[in-house]
Amino acid sequence: MRVKRQKKNRRTVRFFTVCFGFRQPFKVLCDGTFIHHLVANEITPADTVISDLLGGPVKLFTTRCVVAELEKLGKDFSESLEAAQMLSTATCEHEEAKAADECLSQVLGLQNTEHFFLGTQDADFRRKLQQESIVPLVFGLRNILLIDQPSDFQRETAKDSEKRRLNMTDTEKRLLAKRTSKIVASNRPEGTIANEEWGMPRVISTRNNALGVKDRPQFKRNRAKGPNPLSCMKKKKNNNTERRQFKSKAESNSGAQKEKKEGESDAKKRTRKRSKEGKSGPESTE
Numbered sequence: 712m713r714v715k716r717q718k719k720n721r722r723t724v725r726f727f728t729v730c731f732g733f734r735q736p737f738k739v740l741c742d743g744t745f746i747h748h749l750v751a752n753e754i755t756p757a758d759t760v761i762s763d764l765l766g767g768p769v770k771l772f773t774t775r776c777v778v779a780e781l782e783k784l785g786k787d788f789s790e791s792l793e794a795a796q797m798l799s800t801a802t803c804e805h806e807e808a809k810a811a812d813e814c815l816s817q818v819l820g821l822q823n824t825e826h827f828f829l830g831t832q833d834a835d836f837r838r839k840l841q842q843e844s845i846v847p848l849v850f851g852l853r854n855i856l857l858i859d860q861p862s863d864f865q866r867e868t869a870k871d872s873e874k875r876r877l878n879m880t881d882t883e884k885r886l887l888a889k890r891t892s893k894i895v896a897s898n899r900p901e902g903t904i905a906n907e908e909w910g911m912p913r914v915i916s917t918r919n920n921a922l923g924v925k926d927r928p929q930f931k932r933n934r935a936k937g938p939n940p941l942s943c944m945k946k947k948k949n950n951n952t953e954r955r956q957f958k959s960k961a962e963s964n965s966g967a968q969k970e971k972k973e974g975e976s977d978a979k980k981r982t983r984k985r986s987k988e989g990k991s992g993p994e995s996t997e
């Protein structure tokens with residue numbers, strides 16, 4: 712059960728990271744009700760528990776308005792107030808403290824450009840945000856934490872933004888038309904300077920099209936990388952050994968005929984002849 716729940720939570724986090732660019736460390740904005748729930752149910756240390764929930768490091772935030780609201784609630788919330796004061800402060804520009812939900816709505820905005828998660832126990836507030844903002848919502852249920860699944864609004868927004876990414880904008884269309892007309896104009900007989908100038912982009916545009924599919928078949932040319940080791944190596948070795956034998960013979964001959972210089976030169980000539988014949992092929996052996 713626990714594993715299943717965790718899988719569900721991770722899938723929700725992945726939805727927001729993939730579709731809306733939420734990145735680690737995840738920023739979690741906490742309201743008073745959420746902080747109080749964490750304290751009252753002893754869900755501590757809060758950042759560790761929440762990072763377990765989201766599957767990545769987290770940084771917890773609150774706002775001055777939330778802290779001010781907790782101050783107003785008196786003694787029963789003194790522990791929660793202390794906890795809230797230890798969190799980082801997300802800047803809201805409220806001179807006078809506003810109601811927490813109003814303040815948080817403004818900090819998030821409809822686009823949630825800062826990519827905040829929001830922790831709140833206020834179910835109405837969560838429902839409202841799900842209908843109008845791109846914010847993943849965290850809440851506590853007794854001593855466990857959960858993430859609300861993406862709402863229909865959030866899924867639709869993700870689909871729309873994906874469509875927008877796939878389709879060309881008007882400026883992109885105009886740019887494409889301009890480029891293609893240039894390329895068509897440059898499609899003159901070969902050898903002209905103009906053609907050479909536009910040759911490169913044309914090749915790129917045909918070879919590297921959107922899907923990376925090559926429009927012309929490309930055959931791999933089988934090039935000989937070297938002699939076939941199975942047929943050649945042995946014979947070569949034999950030739951080498953033969954040559955060495957010849958050489959050693961020639962040398963020994965030359966050694967025997969050390970008395971006459973002419974004889975020595977004869978022997979050298981002979982060895983050269985033989986070595987050449989050996990190189991020309993295996994059939995030409997004497």
Ligand SMILES: [Zn+2]
Pocket residue numbers: 774775776777803804805808809814815
């Ligand atoms: Zn505020």
